[in-house]
Amino acid sequence: MIKLYNKGVYLVNNKIVSCEEGDKKVKSILGKRYINKEEARKHTIAYSILQNHNKSRDKKRLEIKFDALTSHDITYVGIIQTARASGLEKFLIPYVLTNCHNSLCAVGGTINEDDHLFGLSAAKKYGAIYVPPHLAVIHQYMREMMAGCGKMILGSDSHTRYGALGTLAIGEGGRELVKQLLSQTYDISYPEVIGIYLTGKPQKGIGPQDVALSIIGKVFKNGFVKNKVMEFVGPGVENLSVEYRNGIDVMTTETTCLSSIWRTDSKVRDYFELHGRKEDYKEMNPGDIAYYDGMICADLSEIKSMIAMPFHPSNVYTIEEFNANLYDILDKVEKDAWKRMSNKNLKFSLKEKVRNNRLYVEQGCIAGCAGGNYENVCEAASILKGKSIGDDEFTLSVYPSSQPVYYSLSQNGIAAELMQAGAIVKTAFCGPCFGGGDTPANNSLSIRHTTRNFPNREGSRPNEGQLSYVALMDARSIAATAVNRGFVTAATDIDANYNIPKYYFNKAIYDNRVYNGVGKANSGEALRFGPNIKDWPEMEAITDDVLLQVTSVLLDPVTTTDELIPSGDTSSYRSNPYKLAEFTLFRKDPGYVGRSKKIQAAEKRRMEGLSPEENNSELKSVYEKLSARFNDFNKENTLLGSTIYAVKPGDGSAREQAASCQKVLGGFANISREYATKRYRSNLINWGILPFIIKEETEFKCGDFIYFKDITSSIRERKPEIKGYLIGDGIKEISLSVGRLTDNEIEILLSGCLINYNKNKMNK
Structure with a gap:
């Protein structure tokens, strides 16, 4: 195959x-x-x-310059705020702002719509395209209106992919878009x-x-x-x-x-x-x-009908194999999932869902940039035509990927067929993909034609005793499962007469609602702020000597960005760096925020000329050990911060909040065996967080400290190994690396973050 x-x-x-x-x-x-x-x-x-x-x-x-940029409403406020702080006057490149991620969340009262109106005002002031809520998911709009053969597009969403349309598109953290807005380049080998x-x-x-x-x-x-x-x-x-x-x-x-x-x-x-x-x-x-x-x-x-079981799209089986070896596969999934859970009191049992040797699921969703396209919905409707999903627990939601797609489905009767079968047809929204809508009930399983099935991405909260999970399937097999009232079924097991009526794109839907300000920047336009939209805090530059406390140790084979900073309704606070940071690792390591804040408080005391170790016995003990080992140790000149250790962090979303929230809490480094994606490592660098790699087997414990001497010179001189001193019960010398860095990345790291780097350039 x-x-x-x-x-x-x-x-x-x-x-x-x-x-x-x-x-x-x-x-x-x-x-x-x-x-x-x-x-x-x-x-x-x-x-x-x-x-x-x-x-x-x-x-x-x-050194790449892109043809266009795109962001959604979880990321664009932070990007624009960073660009403003870096001297932005107008957008010099077409920039699309969509509102497809938090358009349904009610968490926080008015703050979602406040962000949307901020986006519209920014489009008028700086010259951008603004796509209102429910009109299109980000990637469908870019396919329909912006992609082109031979072009390159950069998006602050990891699923920025328009390759089938001849466009080489890349999903990155928001700071890479800021660079493009400021006429800087995207630098890669x-x-x-x-x-x-x-x-x-x-x-x-x-x-x-x-x-x-x-x-x-x-x-x-x-x-x-x-x-x-x-x-x-x-x-x-x-x-x-x-x-x-x-x-x-x-x-x-x-x-x-x-x-x-x-x-x-x-x-x-x-x-x-x-x-x-x-x-x-x-x-x-x-x-x-x-x-x-x-x-x-x-x-x-x-290729056969497939299912990706929790908790990753790579955990795949053919549905034929899955149904033939049901208990063995479910047992393996349960055991693998149990290893990832921090709350061992949770009930997690997929085998309980087996009825008459078939797996029963409670929910189906066909949505977003992956599932909601016209042909997927039409063929799902072909399977469901004249049938019913039943009146039991199983539900089915269908989200067409744009209003033009929805319009055509309505005109040709496909939407009516879905509704008559019992499906709920909704507006364009990315929620089922990242946890902003259609959260299943506790201990329920949802099958989805979306992009991801990471832990808790469907909106569950294990720290509060709520756990549900997602398996990925194609829209056709989801429809086949719906025909069988929730029992997992391959579409190839259903004899359907597939019907895809000719599609007509109604551009007037966009012409009448999308604001296109490209080339029409109005400097006199005032930005519209809401009470939740806050500026980024001041961020200090790194010093020669640094003392970092390990405030979280993550030993899973892979740590996703969703685990670093949860998606879903948490993202409603995306425009308030302080409030969002409170959720960092809260589903994976609830004690992380408190530990990081404690060492951050000590650093604030140092910056004010006070004794950092006051009310911190751990730090006092470490200072004593360092003074005994190093004659030139000076606590007054040694920056204090936090770091996390993770085996392989950064799989998944491009959301830079996975890095920025650590920085807001005083994070200055990550230590890992390797980074899951280039974009997460770039996010760390752009927020002034050192992307350490460690090759030797070293056991880190929460609360350990790591001391670095003259680290700025090591980075500037591109030393292949950086010496650190791990302070636990004793002091152990360790060797780390930051990997290959460009000249600009070195200056960003040493400046403390991209904002500082650009301010420094402006002041020269």
Whole structure:
């Protein structure tokens, strides 16, 4: 079904020549056409797009300028506030502000709508596009109105992926968007490119989520595409509609790749023409001989209906296998889940949901940028037509991805068929994907065609005794399960007459409601603030000597950004750094905030010229040990802060709050074995948090201290190893690294954060 080539391949006239057979074999196959790998790398689609946007003369150290930016209402307030603090006068690049994440949350009274009106006022003042709540989810609007062949788009949402439309799009933390707004660049080393060679045609009932989950299951755990570009090629591409391609493409984020791009064809041309933008199309293909650093071969005809069990999209099984080995799989899922739980008093049992040897689920959702597209909804409706989801616990919600999609579904009767079957059809909203809507009941299981099923992402609160969970499935299998009243069923087990009426895009829906201020900045426009919108606190620069306390130790194999700072209704406080920081790690390590605040209070005393160790016996003891070990130790000149240790932090969302909340609480470092994503490491750097890597086996305990001498010189001189002193019962020397840093990243770290860095530049 799916095969991986680890040693790279040549793609020659759309045929694979594997380098696993050796260079001599490759040369003999190619003959006079042979070109070396470095030259053939230039013939990928990704290479040409990246170099066309590279402002550096160095083709391996890229400095990228994007064509457009996009943010939603969890991130744009913080981005604009940071840009204002850095001297922003107007947006010099098209910037789309959507309101699809907290448009339904009622937590905090007026604060969600306050943020929305702040966004509208900012669009008028600085010149942006403002998409009101319920009109479109962020990525659907970008597909419909902004993507184009050969373009690059940067978004402050991890699922910024428009590769099927010929756009190389990247999801990053908000500070990277701030850099673009201030005419700075996105700096990365040229990434490896992995080919995704598609053949065959999907069986009836197999949807894009089935294909995506199959690929994720093969490549996530082995890091096969981590921080690389996935390039979709092969004859199977032409057998997929553009909507189908979009559905696969948006899920590439869950592989931890950097971005994705697809070859384009007449179907993509028709998509742009349908949306009134035919000038944004051009045919894009790899060259006759292109080299890929690896290859994933997927025969679409062999893909089966899939299910991703809690708590990750890579925890995949075919539904056929799942139903045949139900108790064994559920037992494994339960045991794996139990290891992740900090509250051991919680009840967690999936096996209790088995009725007559079938798994019963209480809820289904088809929503967002992955599930809510037109074709997914139409084919789900085809399965449900003339049937009923029943009147028991099982519920089904369908969220079309934009108002134009909803309009067409209403015009052709698809929405009516869904309603008659018992489904609830709602407006465009990302809530079911991140915990802002449709939270299941305690100890309930929801099946969703959304992007993620991380712990508590559906809105449960284990610290309060509330736990529910999500399994990912394709819209078609969710509909098949609904036909069977909540018993997990593969769409391929249902004989349905699939009907996709022709889609007509009604652009007037956007013309009549979306504010387009691009190129029309009005400096006289006042920003509209609400009581919850606060400026960022002052953040100090790092000093030569630093003493950090370990305030949380996270030993899970992977720690998601959702675990670092929960999504859902918590995100309502996104515009108040102080209030949001109170939720840091509160579902994973409820004591973290208090511990961090305690050492932060000591640092504030130091800054005021008072004794830092007053009312802190731990710190007093550490000072005594350091004074005995180092003759030149000076507590008055030694910065105090906190750090967390995590095995592999940062999988998942691009929300920079996972880093900024640590900084607001006095965090100055993370220590890890590796970082799950490039974007989380970038978030740390942009908030002045040192991204330490430790290779040796070292046991950290909560409450330990780590002392660094002359760390600013170590960073500026790019020392491969930075010496630290772990202070617990005794003092142990340890070796850490911050990895490769650009010149700008060094200055950002030493300045204390990106805001300080830009202020320093303005004052020169």
